[in-house]
Amino acid sequence: MNSVAFLVIAIITLSGALAAAALPKLIHAALSLVIVFVGVAAYFFLLGAEFVGLVQVFVYIGAVAVLIVFTILLTRRELTGDRGINWGGAIVALAVFGGLLWTILKTKSLAIRAPQIEPLTVKRIGEVLMTNYVWPLQCVGLVLTAALIGALILVMEEKREER
Amino acid sequence: MSGAFLDQIFLRAKEWLLSPLAGAPDWLIQIVSSLINISGVLGVFLTLFAAISVLERKILGRMQNRYGPNRVGPFGLFQPVADGIKMLIKEDVVPARADKVVHFLAPILVAATAILALGVIPYGRNMTPFTIDGGILFFFAVGSTTELAVFMAGWGSNNKFSMLGAMRAIAQMVSYELPLILTTLPVVMIVGALSPDAIVAAQDGYSFGVLPHWFVTTPWGAAAFILFFISGLVESNRTPFDVPEGESEIVAGHMTEYSGFKYATFFMAEYFGMFAISGLAVTLFLGGWHSPIAALNFIPSYFWFFLKLSALLFVYIWVRGTLPRTRVDQIMNFAWKFMLPMAFTLIVAAAVWHYQGRGLAGWLWSLAVIAIVYFALSRLLDTRKKFAPRTYRFAE
Numbered sequence: 300m301n302s303v304a305f306l307v308i309a310i311i312t313l314s315g316a317l318a319a320a321a322l323p324k325l326i327h328a329a330l331s332l333v334i335v336f337v338g339v340a341a342y343f344f345l346l347g348a349e350f351v352g353l354v355q356v357f358v359y360i361g362a363v364a365v366l367i368v369f370t371i372l373l374t375r376r377e378l379t380g381d382r383g384i385n386w387g388g389a390i391v392a393l394a395v396f397g398g399l400l401w402t403i404l405k406t407k408s409l410a411i412r413a414p415q416i417e418p419l420t421v422k423r424i425g426e427v428l429m430t431n432y433v434w435p436l437q438c439v440g441l442v443l444t445a446a447l448i449g450a451l452i453l454v455m456e457e458k459r460e461e462r
Numbered sequence: 463m464s465g466a467f468l469d470q471i472f473l474r475a476k477e478w479l480l481s482p483l484a485g486a487p488d489w490l491i492q493i494v495s496s497l498i499n500i501s502g503v504l505g506v507f508l509t510l511f512a513a514i515s516v517l518e519r520k521i522l523g524r525m526q527n528r529y530g531p532n533r534v535g536p537f538g539l540f541q542p543v544a545d546g547i548k549m550l551i552k553e554d555v556v557p558a559r560a561d562k563v564v565h566f567l568a569p570i571l572v573a574a575t576a577i578l579a580l581g582v583i584p585y586g587r588n589m590t591p592f593t594i595d596g597g598i599l600f601f602f603a604v605g606s607t608t609e610l611a612v613f614m615a616g617w618g619s620n621n622k623f624s625m626l627g628a629m630r631a632i633a634q635m636v637s638y639e640l641p642l643i644l645t646t647l648p649v650v651m652i653v654g655a656l657s658p659d660a661i662v663a664a665q666d667g668y669s670f671g672v673l674p675h676w677f678v679t680t681p682w683g684a685a686a687f688i689l690f691f692i693s694g695l696v697e698s699n700r701t702p703f704d705v706p707e708g709e710s711e712i713v714a715g716h717m718t719e720y721s722g723f724k725y726a727t728f729f730m731a732e733y734f735g736m737f738a739i740s741g742l743a744v745t746l747f748l749g750g751w752h753s754p755i756a757a758l759n760f761i762p763s764y765f766w767f768f769l770k771l772s773a774l775l776f777v778y779i780w781v782r783g784t785l786p787r788t789r790v791d792q793i794m795n796f797a798w799k800f801m802l803p804m805a806f807t808l809i810v811a812a813a814v815w816h817y818q819g820r821g822l823a824g825w826l827w828s829l830a831v832i833a834i835v836y837f838a839l840s841r842l843l844d845t846r847k848k849f850a851p852r853t854y855r856f857a858e
Binding site: 324349369 | 561564599600606607610614617636639656657
């Protein structure tokens, strides 16, 4: 059951990734990237990491994808026509892929069977975050709050200048 | 005994439906069980959608001193059937310059996300269609996908009204997602769980048998409920926050280029979104399926849930019949300058309530925190516009 699900998700994710790289229209590519995000989230679910999967959907589809789509919309006019193949990009991509593949095949941990662990519940994540990792959590919270306030101030300043 | 039986009657029905599969492999039972849950949710909410579409027009008609639909069937009750047939046989117009695939996928995605969000809400005792540990997170994760679907509708139509409408819709959805999520945070903090079932269970019990322990009875809960309800109005694009649509400015917003059944799908998704957000409000603040007083516990749990849901839906319609629309900038200012600071305050107020022992002292202290911030905010945000008495030059 799990291996069938793995294969189906893999096919969907990879075809989404291929479409994101190959489609001529940028918006189509961005929307195909969303399929990849969904596929990755599905993998997290398959591995029992429910919380991470949900956050993947929340952050990558709800925020990152919308950001990408808006950036494309607001920055450039409709680009049609064949963009051709970017050979430099293709070579870099192949090199990165080859490097990753080589590293993965070299590691010894491939042979180790994953130990059976109980599913990662939200409660356990919360406990760990509030005990062992409370300082990093607070720092991230501070940074994000600063970013939020910064965004608000940027908007307010603009308004004052208009008057 | 009969009360408990009636309470669990739908679960018994499901067990009975599953009984022929007793010897079947596990995955088959799982799939059939999920299918039963899905068809249950779809059946109930499609019926509710049909009912609310005619009731809304009836109630609005009553508020505006007219009859509302009264031609099809007794009291116009078969109006949804007529509407459905009309929508089905309408011509499906797709603009020549539209992005066909994106244009086609957008209504499907909108409807799918709205239906998925309905899955995690507990409708009664042991009656959550999709039990998941992070149910609240699932709800918001799925809800945030709607923005992408709205964008696809606007962009795929290749029409300036559609695109502008979609931008408006996304802008207000993104802005109000923040207060929406922040107002659920106090509840999640107090309960210590992200699962809707645990949140409903935490609101069990009564003081003196008449005062339910719903979160709406605490000061932070009441304030959070109001903020949540307003954010819900915005998220479901309802009046007074329906700026993504406007006949005289941007036609029907991102739905301009949709006709026939695709338009009906958008319409349905909007109502499903409304059901989902009201259902979550009931779950978070109004005690879910618990009865308001202990003596009424013999009435089945799902009855209470749907009673509360209908009450909230009635308020939605009531607001639509009463309030004028807001402007885009007013909506945004309200979100960032008032809703957001208030939502942060509620988190503090909930913490104060918790550490003062959840009793009367905590109640008063958290009320004090909310009141101070509220009055300070209203002083700060006061635009100091003085309105002089109106003078008439020619009318008198």
